[in-house]
Amino acid sequence: MTEPHHVNVEPWLRGTHTDVDAVQRAVIHALALAEEDIAKWCASLTDAELNARPFGLSPVAFHIRHIARSLDRLLSYAEGTQLDATQLAALRTELDANATRDEVLAEFRAALRTSADRILAFAPGHYNVPRGVGRAALPTTLGGLLVHCADHTQRHAGQAVTTAKLLVAMRLRETSGTPRNTRSRAKRREQHEVPSEPSSSAAT
Numbered sequence: 001m002t003e004p005h006h007v008n009v010e011p012w013l014r015g016t017h018t019d020v021d022a023v024q025r026a027v028i029h030a031l032a033l034a035e036e037d038i039a040k041w042c043a044s045l046t047d048a049e050l051n052a053r054p055f056g057l058s059p060v061a062f063h064i065r066h067i068a069r070s071l072d073r074l075l076s077y078a079e080g081t082q083l084d085a086t087q088l089a090a091l092r093t094e095l096d097a098n099a100t101r102d103e104v105l106a107e108f109r110a111a112l113r114t115s116a117d118r119i120l121a122f123a124p125g126h127y128n129v130p131r132g133v134g135r136a137a138l139p140t141t142l143g144g145l146l147v148h149c150a151d152h153t154q155r156h157a158g159q160a161v162t163t164a165k166l167l168v169a170m171r172l173r174e175t176s177g178t179p180r181n182t183r184s185r186a187k188r189r190e191q192h193e194v195p196s197e198p199s200s201s202a203a204t
Helices: 022-042 047-051 060-078 085-092 101-120 142-175 180-192
Strands: 130-133 138-141
Touching: 022 060, 022 101, 022 142, 047 060, 047 101, 047 142, 060 085, 060 101, 060 130, 060 142, 101 142, 130 142, 138 142
Parallel strands: none
Antiparallel strands: 130 138
């Protein structure tokens, strides 16, 4: 889904998928951007960092799993079907703390590829067809679900990236030898210290 020769331009500005309907194209581009952002900011995290919950935040692994599995659920609703037992079981394990980097990223990339194919299978003329979400069949449309695939994916990709940046900063602070707050306290002490009394020889 990525275009290596356009790495400094976001997918929606690369002139790709021009043969695809504008709504579907926008969703495909949103998934491509999420793929690139996760690869850039999260692929270097350790397994422990992927499962970490700094300051009580949700783990990066959760956000990556949630993107993959929620796309499957949302597209099932878009296709007019309800969730099966496998999808419901996957939903319940998104927060499991045993994630490994290779496993999570492989699931993520596979889900994006499968989701892109499913998105392209819809007929643009059906965007206003009613759809129901969840057991309560909350009302929306096929088009509404496709748009939500894009914005929901971007929302969780952003949270994953933000948490990943925090984890990397914490790692660097721990390996630097002197925590930043320690340096700050030392600097404040220097600024507020009362000069010692000069010796008699210095005073004369």
